[in-house]
Amino acid sequence: MEPIDSPKSPPPAASRGLTRRAALRMAGAAVLTSPAAALPGPFSGTIRVVASTSRQPEWRDDPFTLGVASGAPRPDGFVLWTRLATDPVQTASTGGDDREIGYEIAEEPAFRRIVQRGIARAESAFAHSVHLEVRGLQPRRPYWYRFSLGPWRSAAGRAVTAPIARSAVSALRFGHCSCANYEQGYFAAYRHLAEEEPDLVLFLGDYIYESLDRSPAAVRHHSDGRPATDLALYRNRYAQYRRDPDLQRLHAATGCLVTWDDHEVQNDYAGAWSEDLIPPAEFLKRRAAAYQAFYEHMPLPAASRPNGGAMRIYNSIDWGDLLRIYVLDGRQYRSREACYGPGKGGGHVETPRSCPELMDPARSLLGQEQERWLHDALAASPARWNVLAQGVLMARMQGARPDGGRGAWTEAWDGYPEARRRLLTHLQESRIANPVVIGGDNHAFWANDLKPDFDDEKAPAVATELIGSSITSHGPDYDATMKIVRQNPHVRFFESRRRGYAIADLTPERMETRLQIVTDATDPASPKETLARIMIETGKAGAIVT
Numbered sequence: 001m002e003p004i005d006s007p008k009s010p011p012p013a014a015s016r017g018l019t020r021r022a023a024l025r026m027a028g029a030a031v032l033t034s035p036a037a038a039l040p041g042p043f044s045g046t047i048r049v050v051a052s053t054s055r056q057p058e059w060r061d062d063p064f065t066l067g068v069a070s071g072a073p074r075p076d077g078f079v080l081w082t083r084l085a086t087d088p089v090q091t092a093s094t095g096g097d098d099r100e101i102g103y104e105i106a107e108e109p110a111f112r113r114i115v116q117r118g119i120a121r122a123e124s125a126f127a128h129s130v131h132l133e134v135r136g137l138q139p140r141r142p143y144w145y146r147f148s149l150g151p152w153r154s155a156a157g158r159a160v161t162a163p164i165a166r167s168a169v170s171a172l173r174f175g176h177c178s179c180a181n182y183e184q185g186y187f188a189a190y191r192h193l194a195e196e197e198p199d200l201v202l203f204l205g206d207y208i209y210e211s212l213d214r215s216p217a218a219v220r221h222h223s224d225g226r227p228a229t230d231l232a233l234y235r236n237r238y239a240q241y242r243r244d245p246d247l248q249r250l251h252a253a254t255g256c257l258v259t260w261d262d263h264e265v266q267n268d269y270a271g272a273w274s275e276d277l278i279p280p281a282e283f284l285k286r287r288a289a290a291y292q293a294f295y296e297h298m299p300l301p302a303a304s305r306p307n308g309g310a311m312r313i314y315n316s317i318d319w320g321d322l323l324r325i326y327v328l329d330g331r332q333y334r335s336r337e338a339c340y341g342p343g344k345g346g347g348h349v350e351t352p353r354s355c356p357e358l359m360d361p362a363r364s365l366l367g368q369e370q371e372r373w374l375h376d377a378l379a380a381s382p383a384r385w386n387v388l389a390q391g392v393l394m395a396r397m398q399g400a401r402p403d404g405g406r407g408a409w410t411e412a413w414d415g416y417p418e419a420r421r422r423l424l425t426h427l428q429e430s431r432i433a434n435p436v437v438i439g440g441d442n443h444a445f446w447a448n449d450l451k452p453d454f455d456d457e458k459a460p461a462v463a464t465e466l467i468g469s470s471i472t473s474h475g476p477d478y479d480a481t482m483k484i485v486r487q488n489p490h491v492r493f494f495e496s497r498r499r500g501y502a503i504a505d506l507t508p509e510r511m512e513t514r515l516q517i518v519t520d521a522t523d524p525a526s527p528k529e530t531l532a533r534i535m536i537e538t539g540k541a542g543a544i545v546t
Protein backbone atom coordinates (compact mmCIF):
# COMPACT_ATOMS: atom_id res chain seq x y z
CA MET A 1 0.00 0.00 0.00
CA GLU A 2 1.17 3.46 -0.76
CA PRO A 3 0.59 6.27 1.69
CA ILE A 4 -1.42 9.29 0.68
CA ASP A 5 0.71 11.74 -1.28
CA SER A 6 3.18 9.03 -2.28
CA PRO A 7 5.69 10.58 -4.68
CA LYS A 8 5.08 7.63 -7.00
CA SER A 9 1.45 8.58 -7.40
CA PRO A 10 0.86 12.31 -7.36
CA PRO A 11 -2.25 13.32 -5.45
CA PRO A 12 -5.32 13.97 -7.56
CA ALA A 13 -6.37 17.58 -7.89
CA ALA A 14 -9.27 17.01 -5.51
CA SER A 15 -6.98 16.16 -2.63
CA ARG A 16 -4.72 19.18 -2.93
CA GLY A 17 -5.10 21.87 -0.31
CA LEU A 18 -6.40 19.54 2.37
CA THR A 19 -4.92 19.74 5.80
CA ARG A 20 -2.73 16.89 6.91
CA ARG A 21 -5.17 16.36 9.78
CA ALA A 22 -8.03 15.88 7.34
CA ALA A 23 -5.92 13.51 5.26
CA LEU A 24 -5.09 11.41 8.29
CA ARG A 25 -8.68 11.36 9.42
CA MET A 26 -9.80 10.03 6.07
CA ALA A 27 -6.97 7.53 5.87
CA GLY A 28 -8.16 6.32 9.26
CA ALA A 29 -11.71 6.03 8.02
CA ALA A 30 -10.56 3.89 5.13
CA VAL A 31 -8.59 1.57 7.40
CA LEU A 32 -11.42 1.23 9.89
CA THR A 33 -13.73 -0.41 7.38
CA SER A 34 -14.62 -3.94 8.33
CA PRO A 35 -16.48 -6.78 6.60
CA ALA A 36 -19.61 -5.59 8.35
CA ALA A 37 -19.18 -2.11 6.93
CA ALA A 38 -18.99 -3.56 3.44
CA LEU A 39 -22.58 -4.78 3.70
CA PRO A 40 -25.18 -2.51 2.17
CA GLY A 41 -26.32 0.03 4.71
CA PRO A 42 -29.90 0.40 5.86
CA PHE A 43 -31.98 2.71 3.74
CA SER A 44 -34.28 5.11 5.53
CA GLY A 45 -37.03 7.10 3.90
CA THR A 46 -36.04 10.30 5.60
CA ILE A 47 -32.90 12.33 5.41
CA ARG A 48 -31.08 12.86 8.65
CA VAL A 49 -28.02 14.98 8.23
CA VAL A 50 -27.05 15.72 11.77
CA ALA A 51 -25.98 19.26 12.46
CA SER A 52 -22.63 18.91 14.09
CA THR A 53 -20.16 21.29 15.58
CA SER A 54 -17.35 19.56 13.71
CA ARG A 55 -16.51 20.52 10.15
CA GLN A 56 -17.67 17.11 8.89
CA PRO A 57 -21.20 16.32 10.03
CA GLU A 58 -21.97 12.65 10.42
CA TRP A 59 -24.17 10.79 7.96
CA ARG A 60 -26.41 8.45 9.89
CA ASP A 61 -27.66 6.56 6.86
CA ASP A 62 -25.78 5.07 3.95
CA PRO A 63 -24.84 8.02 1.71
CA PHE A 64 -23.82 5.75 -1.19
CA THR A 65 -27.34 4.92 -2.40
CA LEU A 66 -26.62 5.99 -5.99
CA GLY A 67 -23.71 3.65 -6.59
CA VAL A 68 -20.46 4.53 -8.32
CA ALA A 69 -19.35 5.21 -11.88
CA SER A 70 -16.23 5.87 -13.88
CA GLY A 71 -15.56 7.57 -17.18
CA ALA A 72 -13.18 9.57 -19.35
CA PRO A 73 -10.51 6.83 -19.47
CA ARG A 74 -6.91 7.87 -20.20
CA PRO A 75 -3.70 5.83 -20.29
CA ASP A 76 -2.89 7.02 -16.74
CA GLY A 77 -6.29 7.19 -15.10
CA PHE A 78 -9.98 8.02 -15.32
CA VAL A 79 -12.70 9.99 -13.56
CA LEU A 80 -14.37 8.34 -10.59
CA TRP A 81 -17.86 9.38 -9.57
CA THR A 82 -20.23 9.01 -6.70
CA ARG A 83 -22.79 11.24 -5.01
CA LEU A 84 -23.66 11.39 -1.32
CA ALA A 85 -27.41 11.14 -0.88
CA THR A 86 -29.24 9.27 1.84
CA ASP A 87 -32.69 9.92 0.41
CA PRO A 88 -31.93 11.00 -3.11
CA VAL A 89 -35.32 10.86 -4.75
CA GLN A 90 -37.07 13.14 -2.29
CA THR A 91 -34.32 15.57 -1.51
CA ALA A 92 -32.96 17.98 -4.04
CA SER A 93 -29.84 18.70 -2.09
CA THR A 94 -28.53 17.86 1.29
CA GLY A 95 -27.21 21.40 1.70
CA GLY A 96 -24.39 22.19 4.05
CA ASP A 97 -20.68 22.13 3.39
CA ASP A 98 -18.56 20.16 1.02
CA ARG A 99 -17.66 16.73 2.40
CA GLU A 100 -14.37 14.92 2.26
CA ILE A 101 -14.65 11.20 1.61
CA GLY A 102 -12.08 8.48 1.30
CA TYR A 103 -11.30 6.51 -1.82
CA GLU A 104 -9.20 3.49 -2.64
CA ILE A 105 -8.02 2.08 -5.94
CA ALA A 106 -6.79 -1.52 -6.09
CA GLU A 107 -5.23 -3.82 -8.64
CA GLU A 108 -7.64 -6.63 -7.90
CA PRO A 109 -11.26 -6.90 -6.78
CA ALA A 110 -10.51 -7.97 -3.20
CA PHE A 111 -8.69 -4.66 -2.48
CA ARG A 112 -5.58 -6.41 -1.15
CA ARG A 113 -3.17 -4.57 -3.44
CA ILE A 114 -4.15 -0.94 -3.11
CA VAL A 115 -2.28 1.43 -5.45
CA GLN A 116 -3.89 4.72 -4.45
CA ARG A 117 -5.76 5.90 -1.42
CA GLY A 118 -6.79 9.43 -0.64
CA ILE A 119 -9.50 11.99 -0.22
CA ALA A 120 -12.10 13.14 -2.67
CA ARG A 121 -14.34 16.15 -2.33
CA ALA A 122 -18.13 15.88 -2.52
CA GLU A 123 -19.20 19.34 -3.56
CA SER A 124 -22.25 20.80 -1.90
CA ALA A 125 -22.88 23.13 -4.84
CA PHE A 126 -23.20 20.05 -7.06
CA ALA A 127 -25.50 17.97 -4.84
CA HIS A 128 -22.52 16.40 -3.07
CA SER A 129 -21.29 14.71 -6.20
CA VAL A 130 -17.67 13.59 -6.52
CA HIS A 131 -15.72 13.92 -9.78
CA LEU A 132 -12.29 12.60 -8.92
CA GLU A 133 -9.67 12.78 -11.67
CA VAL A 134 -7.29 9.93 -10.97
CA ARG A 135 -3.79 9.98 -12.45
CA GLY A 136 -0.66 7.88 -12.03
CA LEU A 137 -2.14 4.50 -12.99
CA GLN A 138 -0.76 2.00 -15.48
CA PRO A 139 -2.16 1.91 -19.02
CA ARG A 140 -4.55 -0.66 -20.36
CA ARG A 141 -5.47 -2.63 -17.29
CA PRO A 142 -8.44 -2.95 -14.98
CA TYR A 143 -8.61 -1.34 -11.55
CA TRP A 144 -11.18 -1.57 -8.76
CA TYR A 145 -12.24 1.44 -6.72
CA ARG A 146 -14.55 2.35 -3.84
CA PHE A 147 -15.38 5.25 -1.58
CA SER A 148 -15.90 5.50 2.18
CA LEU A 149 -17.39 7.97 4.62
CA GLY A 150 -17.36 7.24 8.33
CA PRO A 151 -18.65 3.68 8.75
CA TRP A 152 -20.10 3.65 5.25
CA ARG A 153 -18.48 2.17 2.22
CA SER A 154 -19.68 2.37 -1.39
CA ALA A 155 -20.07 -0.53 -3.76
CA ALA A 156 -16.86 -1.35 -5.60
CA GLY A 157 -16.51 -0.39 -9.26
CA ARG A 158 -14.23 -1.61 -12.01
CA ALA A 159 -12.63 0.66 -14.58
CA VAL A 160 -10.09 0.07 -17.34
CA THR A 161 -7.36 2.54 -18.27
CA ALA A 162 -6.80 3.29 -21.94
CA PRO A 163 -3.74 2.01 -23.81
CA ILE A 164 -0.81 4.37 -24.39
CA ALA A 165 -1.44 6.72 -27.29
CA ARG A 166 -0.58 5.15 -30.65
CA SER A 167 0.48 1.84 -29.07
CA ALA A 168 -0.55 -1.30 -30.94
CA VAL A 169 -3.93 -2.57 -29.75
CA SER A 170 -5.43 -5.74 -31.17
CA ALA A 171 -8.90 -5.77 -29.63
CA LEU A 172 -11.52 -3.70 -27.85
CA ARG A 173 -15.05 -4.54 -26.78
CA PHE A 174 -17.42 -1.61 -26.36
CA GLY A 175 -21.17 -1.32 -25.92
CA HIS A 176 -23.52 1.45 -26.94
CA CYS A 177 -27.03 2.20 -25.83
CA SER A 178 -29.60 4.95 -25.51
CA CYS A 179 -33.14 5.84 -24.53
CA ALA A 180 -33.90 4.28 -21.16
CA ASN A 181 -37.38 5.53 -20.31
CA TYR A 182 -37.85 4.40 -16.71
CA GLU A 183 -41.63 4.36 -17.01
CA GLN A 184 -41.70 2.22 -20.16
CA GLY A 185 -39.69 -0.73 -18.93
CA TYR A 186 -37.16 -2.31 -16.60
CA PHE A 187 -33.43 -2.08 -17.13
CA ALA A 188 -32.69 -5.77 -17.85
CA ALA A 189 -30.85 -4.63 -20.99
CA TYR A 190 -28.41 -2.65 -18.82
CA ARG A 191 -27.77 -5.78 -16.76
CA HIS A 192 -27.08 -7.85 -19.86
CA LEU A 193 -24.78 -5.17 -21.21
CA ALA A 194 -22.80 -5.30 -17.95
CA GLU A 195 -22.50 -9.07 -18.31
CA GLU A 196 -20.90 -8.68 -21.76
CA GLU A 197 -17.85 -7.33 -19.86
CA PRO A 198 -17.14 -4.44 -22.23
CA ASP A 199 -14.02 -2.31 -21.76
CA LEU A 200 -16.19 0.75 -22.29
CA VAL A 201 -19.86 1.67 -22.65
CA LEU A 202 -21.18 4.67 -24.57
CA PHE A 203 -24.44 6.25 -23.44
CA LEU A 204 -25.80 8.07 -26.48
CA GLY A 205 -28.62 10.12 -25.00
CA ASP A 206 -32.03 10.01 -23.37
CA TYR A 207 -30.37 8.58 -20.27
CA ILE A 208 -33.32 10.04 -18.38
CA TYR A 209 -36.69 11.26 -19.57
CA GLU A 210 -37.79 14.62 -18.24
CA SER A 211 -41.37 13.89 -19.30
CA LEU A 212 -44.10 11.62 -17.95
CA ASP A 213 -45.73 8.59 -19.54
CA ARG A 214 -49.33 8.61 -18.34
CA SER A 215 -50.39 5.78 -20.65
CA PRO A 216 -51.61 2.46 -19.23
CA ALA A 217 -48.53 0.85 -20.79
CA ALA A 218 -46.26 2.47 -18.21
CA VAL A 219 -44.79 -0.20 -15.92
CA ARG A 220 -43.46 2.16 -13.22
CA HIS A 221 -43.51 5.88 -12.59
CA HIS A 222 -41.30 8.90 -12.21
CA SER A 223 -41.68 9.62 -8.53
CA ASP A 224 -42.24 13.37 -8.73
CA GLY A 225 -45.33 12.88 -10.88
CA ARG A 226 -44.52 15.91 -13.00
CA PRO A 227 -42.11 16.82 -15.78
CA ALA A 228 -38.64 17.89 -14.67
CA THR A 229 -38.24 21.62 -15.21
CA ASP A 230 -35.94 22.84 -12.43
CA LEU A 231 -32.73 21.72 -10.73
CA ALA A 232 -34.46 19.86 -7.89
CA LEU A 233 -36.67 17.90 -10.26
CA TYR A 234 -33.86 17.05 -12.68
CA ARG A 235 -31.74 15.86 -9.74
CA ASN A 236 -34.55 13.67 -8.51
CA ARG A 237 -34.91 12.15 -11.97
CA TYR A 238 -31.24 11.16 -12.19
CA ALA A 239 -31.33 9.89 -8.63
CA GLN A 240 -34.36 7.74 -9.33
CA TYR A 241 -32.70 6.21 -12.40
CA ARG A 242 -29.44 5.68 -10.51
CA ARG A 243 -31.25 3.83 -7.75
CA ASP A 244 -32.05 1.14 -10.30
CA PRO A 245 -29.89 -1.91 -9.46
CA ASP A 246 -29.27 -2.88 -13.09
CA LEU A 247 -28.05 0.59 -14.03
CA GLN A 248 -25.87 0.66 -10.90
CA ARG A 249 -24.46 -2.71 -11.89
CA LEU A 250 -23.57 -1.51 -15.37
CA HIS A 251 -21.79 1.60 -14.08
CA ALA A 252 -19.91 -0.44 -11.51
CA ALA A 253 -18.88 -3.00 -14.13
CA THR A 254 -17.16 -0.70 -16.60
CA GLY A 255 -16.19 2.86 -17.49
CA CYS A 256 -18.31 4.94 -19.80
CA LEU A 257 -18.44 7.89 -22.15
CA VAL A 258 -21.61 9.95 -22.18
CA THR A 259 -23.38 12.37 -24.41
CA TRP A 260 -26.89 13.69 -24.14
CA ASP A 261 -29.81 13.92 -26.50
CA ASP A 262 -32.99 15.94 -25.97
CA HIS A 263 -34.75 14.26 -23.03
CA GLU A 264 -32.00 15.19 -20.59
CA VAL A 265 -33.56 18.68 -20.96
CA GLN A 266 -36.78 18.72 -22.99
CA ASN A 267 -38.20 16.72 -25.89
CA ASP A 268 -36.89 17.96 -29.27
CA TYR A 269 -35.19 21.13 -28.06
CA ALA A 270 -32.48 22.69 -30.22
CA GLY A 271 -29.96 25.09 -28.68
CA ALA A 272 -31.98 27.84 -27.02
CA TRP A 273 -35.23 26.87 -28.75
CA SER A 274 -37.78 24.83 -26.88
CA GLU A 275 -40.51 22.58 -28.17
CA ASP A 276 -43.16 24.75 -26.48
CA LEU A 277 -41.84 28.03 -27.91
CA ILE A 278 -41.00 29.60 -24.57
CA PRO A 279 -38.68 32.61 -24.90
CA PRO A 280 -35.05 31.48 -25.34
CA ALA A 281 -33.81 33.45 -22.31
CA GLU A 282 -36.31 31.63 -20.11
CA PHE A 283 -35.65 28.24 -21.69
CA LEU A 284 -31.90 28.66 -21.21
CA LYS A 285 -32.47 28.83 -17.42
CA ARG A 286 -34.23 25.48 -17.54
CA ARG A 287 -31.51 24.09 -19.79
CA ALA A 288 -28.81 25.28 -17.39
CA ALA A 289 -30.51 23.42 -14.53
CA ALA A 290 -30.78 20.26 -16.62
CA TYR A 291 -27.14 20.48 -17.71
CA GLN A 292 -26.01 20.95 -14.12
CA ALA A 293 -27.92 17.86 -13.00
CA PHE A 294 -26.33 15.93 -15.87
CA TYR A 295 -22.88 16.98 -14.69
CA GLU A 296 -23.73 16.09 -11.10
CA HIS A 297 -24.62 12.52 -12.06
CA MET A 298 -22.05 11.66 -14.70
CA PRO A 299 -18.36 10.71 -14.41
CA LEU A 300 -17.24 13.80 -16.30
CA PRO A 301 -13.91 15.61 -15.88
CA ALA A 302 -13.62 19.13 -14.49
CA ALA A 303 -13.33 20.39 -18.08
CA SER A 304 -17.06 19.64 -18.40
CA ARG A 305 -18.17 21.63 -15.35
CA PRO A 306 -21.20 23.83 -16.02
CA ASN A 307 -20.10 27.34 -16.87
CA GLY A 308 -22.68 30.08 -17.12
CA GLY A 309 -25.37 27.74 -18.41
CA ALA A 310 -23.05 26.08 -20.93
CA MET A 311 -21.20 22.77 -20.62
CA ARG A 312 -18.57 21.34 -22.90
CA ILE A 313 -19.12 17.61 -23.19
CA TYR A 314 -17.78 17.00 -26.70
CA ASN A 315 -14.35 15.45 -26.73
CA SER A 316 -12.26 12.70 -28.26
CA ILE A 317 -10.46 9.81 -26.65
CA ASP A 318 -7.92 7.44 -28.15
CA TRP A 319 -7.66 3.70 -27.57
CA GLY A 320 -4.05 3.16 -28.69
CA ASP A 321 -3.73 2.96 -32.46
CA LEU A 322 -7.00 1.06 -32.79
CA LEU A 323 -9.72 3.62 -32.23
CA ARG A 324 -10.43 7.31 -31.77
CA ILE A 325 -13.88 8.03 -30.36
CA TYR A 326 -15.48 11.43 -30.88
CA VAL A 327 -18.15 12.10 -28.28
CA LEU A 328 -20.36 14.71 -29.91
CA ASP A 329 -22.95 17.15 -28.57
CA GLY A 330 -25.86 17.37 -31.00
CA ARG A 331 -28.13 19.61 -28.90
CA GLN A 332 -26.37 22.51 -27.20
CA TYR A 333 -25.13 24.29 -30.33
CA ARG A 334 -27.84 23.27 -32.79
CA SER A 335 -29.41 25.74 -35.15
CA ARG A 336 -33.11 26.21 -34.60
CA GLU A 337 -35.21 23.56 -36.28
CA ALA A 338 -36.22 24.38 -39.84
CA CYS A 339 -39.48 26.34 -40.10
CA TYR A 340 -39.81 26.52 -36.33
CA GLY A 341 -43.04 28.08 -35.10
CA PRO A 342 -46.48 27.40 -33.65
CA GLY A 343 -47.27 23.70 -33.99
CA LYS A 344 -43.70 23.17 -35.23
CA GLY A 345 -41.63 23.62 -32.09
CA GLY A 346 -40.17 20.13 -32.26
CA GLY A 347 -39.71 17.44 -34.89
CA HIS A 348 -42.03 17.72 -37.88
CA VAL A 349 -41.92 16.75 -41.54
CA GLU A 350 -40.89 19.32 -44.15
CA THR A 351 -39.74 19.18 -47.76
CA PRO A 352 -37.36 21.58 -49.51
CA ARG A 353 -40.47 23.07 -51.13
CA SER A 354 -42.52 23.49 -47.98
CA CYS A 355 -39.51 24.82 -46.08
CA PRO A 356 -36.59 26.23 -48.14
CA GLU A 357 -34.83 27.07 -44.86
CA LEU A 358 -34.10 23.35 -44.56
CA MET A 359 -31.37 23.67 -47.20
CA ASP A 360 -29.70 26.76 -45.71
CA PRO A 361 -25.97 25.88 -45.49
CA ALA A 362 -25.55 28.21 -42.49
CA ARG A 363 -27.57 25.79 -40.38
CA SER A 364 -25.62 23.31 -38.26
CA LEU A 365 -26.42 20.39 -35.98
CA LEU A 366 -23.10 20.50 -34.12
CA GLY A 367 -22.54 24.26 -34.30
CA GLN A 368 -19.69 25.81 -36.26
CA GLU A 369 -17.08 25.55 -33.52
CA GLN A 370 -17.69 21.86 -32.79
CA GLU A 371 -17.91 21.11 -36.49
CA ARG A 372 -14.50 22.69 -37.04
CA TRP A 373 -13.04 20.87 -34.04
CA LEU A 374 -14.43 17.55 -35.32
CA HIS A 375 -13.11 18.02 -38.83
CA ASP A 376 -9.64 18.83 -37.47
CA ALA A 377 -9.63 15.94 -34.98
CA LEU A 378 -10.70 13.51 -37.70
CA ALA A 379 -8.05 14.75 -40.12
CA ALA A 380 -5.35 14.36 -37.44
CA SER A 381 -6.49 10.94 -36.26
CA PRO A 382 -3.79 8.26 -36.13
CA ALA A 383 -6.36 5.53 -35.45
CA ARG A 384 -7.45 2.65 -37.67
CA TRP A 385 -11.07 3.21 -36.70
CA ASN A 386 -12.95 6.43 -36.02
CA VAL A 387 -16.23 6.22 -34.15
CA LEU A 388 -18.52 9.25 -33.99
CA ALA A 389 -20.74 8.85 -30.91
CA GLN A 390 -23.75 11.13 -31.11
CA GLY A 391 -27.48 11.37 -30.56
CA VAL A 392 -29.62 11.13 -33.67
CA LEU A 393 -30.10 9.20 -36.93
CA MET A 394 -27.68 10.39 -39.61
CA ALA A 395 -28.78 8.41 -42.68
CA ARG A 396 -31.33 10.02 -44.96
CA MET A 397 -34.73 8.59 -44.09
CA GLN A 398 -37.13 10.27 -46.44
CA GLY A 399 -40.32 9.24 -48.11
CA ALA A 400 -42.27 10.77 -50.98
CA ARG A 401 -44.64 13.57 -49.95
CA PRO A 402 -47.78 14.90 -51.67
CA ASP A 403 -45.98 18.07 -52.83
CA GLY A 404 -43.58 15.91 -54.87
CA GLY A 405 -40.65 16.53 -52.53
CA ARG A 406 -39.03 14.15 -50.10
CA GLY A 407 -40.13 14.51 -46.51
CA ALA A 408 -37.44 15.28 -43.95
CA TRP A 409 -37.89 14.76 -40.21
CA THR A 410 -36.53 18.09 -38.96
CA GLU A 411 -35.26 16.70 -35.65
CA ALA A 412 -32.57 14.31 -36.94
CA TRP A 413 -29.71 14.89 -39.42
CA ASP A 414 -32.37 14.95 -42.17
CA GLY A 415 -33.28 18.35 -40.76
CA TYR A 416 -29.69 19.57 -41.25
CA PRO A 417 -28.88 18.14 -44.70
CA GLU A 418 -26.13 20.60 -45.59
CA ALA A 419 -24.33 20.02 -42.27
CA ARG A 420 -24.56 16.27 -42.90
CA ARG A 421 -23.20 16.66 -46.42
CA ARG A 422 -20.26 18.74 -45.09
CA LEU A 423 -19.36 16.04 -42.58
CA LEU A 424 -19.73 13.08 -44.95
CA THR A 425 -17.81 14.92 -47.71
CA HIS A 426 -15.01 15.55 -45.21
CA LEU A 427 -14.92 11.84 -44.29
CA GLN A 428 -14.61 11.02 -47.98
CA GLU A 429 -12.18 13.70 -49.13
CA SER A 430 -9.86 13.47 -46.13
CA ARG A 431 -9.92 9.66 -46.40
CA ILE A 432 -10.71 9.21 -42.75
CA ALA A 433 -9.96 5.60 -41.78
CA ASN A 434 -13.02 3.47 -41.13
CA PRO A 435 -15.54 6.03 -39.90
CA VAL A 436 -18.49 4.57 -38.00
CA VAL A 437 -21.34 6.70 -36.70
CA ILE A 438 -23.25 5.41 -33.68
CA GLY A 439 -26.42 7.02 -32.42
CA GLY A 440 -29.63 6.78 -30.47
CA ASP A 441 -32.90 8.72 -30.20
CA ASN A 442 -34.77 6.57 -32.64
CA HIS A 443 -35.76 3.54 -30.50
CA ALA A 444 -34.93 1.11 -33.31
CA PHE A 445 -32.01 -0.97 -34.55
CA TRP A 446 -30.41 0.43 -37.68
CA ALA A 447 -27.43 -0.45 -39.85
CA ASN A 448 -27.00 2.07 -42.67
CA ASP A 449 -24.54 3.00 -45.36
CA LEU A 450 -23.68 6.71 -45.24
CA LYS A 451 -22.68 8.82 -48.23
CA PRO A 452 -22.58 12.50 -49.13
CA ASP A 453 -25.25 12.06 -51.83
CA PHE A 454 -27.96 9.61 -50.80
CA ASP A 455 -29.75 10.08 -54.13
CA ASP A 456 -26.89 8.33 -55.91
CA GLU A 457 -27.77 4.73 -55.16
CA LYS A 458 -24.63 3.45 -56.86
CA ALA A 459 -22.24 5.71 -54.94
CA PRO A 460 -20.12 3.75 -52.48
CA ALA A 461 -20.60 4.27 -48.75
CA VAL A 462 -18.06 6.53 -47.06
CA ALA A 463 -19.08 5.57 -43.52
CA THR A 464 -21.34 3.15 -41.66
CA GLU A 465 -24.07 3.93 -39.15
CA LEU A 466 -25.30 1.74 -36.29
CA ILE A 467 -28.05 2.36 -33.76
CA GLY A 468 -28.74 -0.08 -30.94
CA SER A 469 -32.48 0.46 -30.42
CA SER A 470 -33.51 1.64 -26.94
CA ILE A 471 -33.02 0.18 -23.49
CA THR A 472 -36.78 0.50 -22.84
CA SER A 473 -38.37 3.37 -24.79
CA HIS A 474 -41.19 2.42 -27.16
CA GLY A 475 -40.17 2.17 -30.81
CA PRO A 476 -41.75 3.83 -33.85
CA ASP A 477 -44.50 2.00 -35.72
CA TYR A 478 -42.81 -0.79 -37.67
CA ASP A 479 -45.05 -0.97 -40.73
CA ALA A 480 -45.24 2.79 -41.20
CA THR A 481 -41.47 3.15 -40.87
CA MET A 482 -40.81 0.21 -43.20
CA LYS A 483 -42.72 2.04 -45.97
CA ILE A 484 -40.13 4.82 -45.73
CA VAL A 485 -37.21 2.41 -45.24
CA ARG A 486 -38.05 0.76 -48.58
CA GLN A 487 -37.50 4.11 -50.30
CA ASN A 488 -34.02 4.36 -48.78
CA PRO A 489 -31.83 1.56 -50.15
CA HIS A 490 -28.82 2.58 -48.04
CA VAL A 491 -30.63 1.04 -45.05
CA ARG A 492 -29.16 -2.43 -44.51
CA PHE A 493 -31.02 -3.40 -41.36
CA PHE A 494 -34.02 -2.03 -39.49
CA GLU A 495 -36.06 -3.33 -36.56
CA SER A 496 -38.17 -1.09 -34.31
CA ARG A 497 -40.13 -3.72 -32.37
CA ARG A 498 -37.35 -4.83 -30.05
CA ARG A 499 -35.50 -3.16 -27.18
CA GLY A 500 -31.82 -3.70 -26.41
CA TYR A 501 -28.32 -2.43 -27.11
CA ALA A 502 -25.30 -2.99 -29.35
CA ILE A 503 -22.02 -4.61 -28.38
CA ALA A 504 -19.03 -4.27 -30.70
CA ASP A 505 -15.89 -6.40 -30.91
CA LEU A 506 -13.28 -4.31 -32.67
CA THR A 507 -9.97 -5.52 -34.14
CA PRO A 508 -7.70 -3.84 -36.71
CA GLU A 509 -9.43 -5.94 -39.38
CA ARG A 510 -13.11 -5.60 -38.53
CA MET A 511 -15.86 -4.37 -36.27
CA GLU A 512 -18.38 -7.04 -35.44
CA THR A 513 -21.43 -5.66 -33.70
CA ARG A 514 -24.06 -7.84 -32.11
CA LEU A 515 -27.50 -6.27 -31.90
CA GLN A 516 -28.78 -7.63 -28.61
CA ILE A 517 -32.40 -7.70 -27.51
CA VAL A 518 -34.28 -8.36 -24.32
CA THR A 519 -37.23 -10.63 -24.98
CA ASP A 520 -39.53 -8.46 -22.83
CA ALA A 521 -38.51 -4.97 -21.66
CA THR A 522 -41.41 -4.91 -19.18
CA ASP A 523 -39.92 -7.91 -17.35
CA PRO A 524 -37.02 -7.05 -15.02
CA ALA A 525 -35.80 -10.66 -15.35
CA SER A 526 -36.02 -10.76 -19.15
CA PRO A 527 -33.37 -12.91 -20.86
CA LYS A 528 -31.42 -11.64 -23.86
CA GLU A 529 -30.99 -12.85 -27.42
CA THR A 530 -28.88 -11.86 -30.41
CA LEU A 531 -31.08 -10.26 -33.08
CA ALA A 532 -28.41 -9.80 -35.77
CA ARG A 533 -24.69 -9.43 -36.36
CA ILE A 534 -23.39 -6.46 -38.33
CA MET A 535 -19.90 -6.71 -39.82
CA ILE A 536 -17.80 -3.80 -41.02
CA GLU A 537 -14.52 -4.74 -42.75
CA THR A 538 -11.53 -2.42 -42.61
CA GLY A 539 -11.14 -0.23 -45.67
CA LYS A 540 -14.66 -0.97 -46.84
CA ALA A 541 -17.37 1.29 -45.46
CA GLY A 542 -20.85 -0.16 -45.25
CA ALA A 543 -22.71 -2.66 -43.12
CA ILE A 544 -22.74 -6.40 -43.86
CA VAL A 545 -25.64 -8.13 -42.11
CA THR A 546 -24.85 -11.71 -41.11
Ligand code: FE
Pocket (backbone or CB within 6 Å): 178, 179, 180, 205, 206, 263, 441, 442, 443, 473
Ligand atom coordinates in the same frame (compact mmCIF):
# COMPACT_ATOMS: atom_id res chain seq x y z
FE1 FE B 1 -35.39 8.50 -26.76
Ligand code: CA
Pocket (backbone or CB within 6 Å): 205, 206, 261, 262, 263, 441, 442
Ligand atom coordinates in the same frame (compact mmCIF):
# COMPACT_ATOMS: atom_id res chain seq x y z
CA1 CA C 1 -34.25 11.77 -28.30
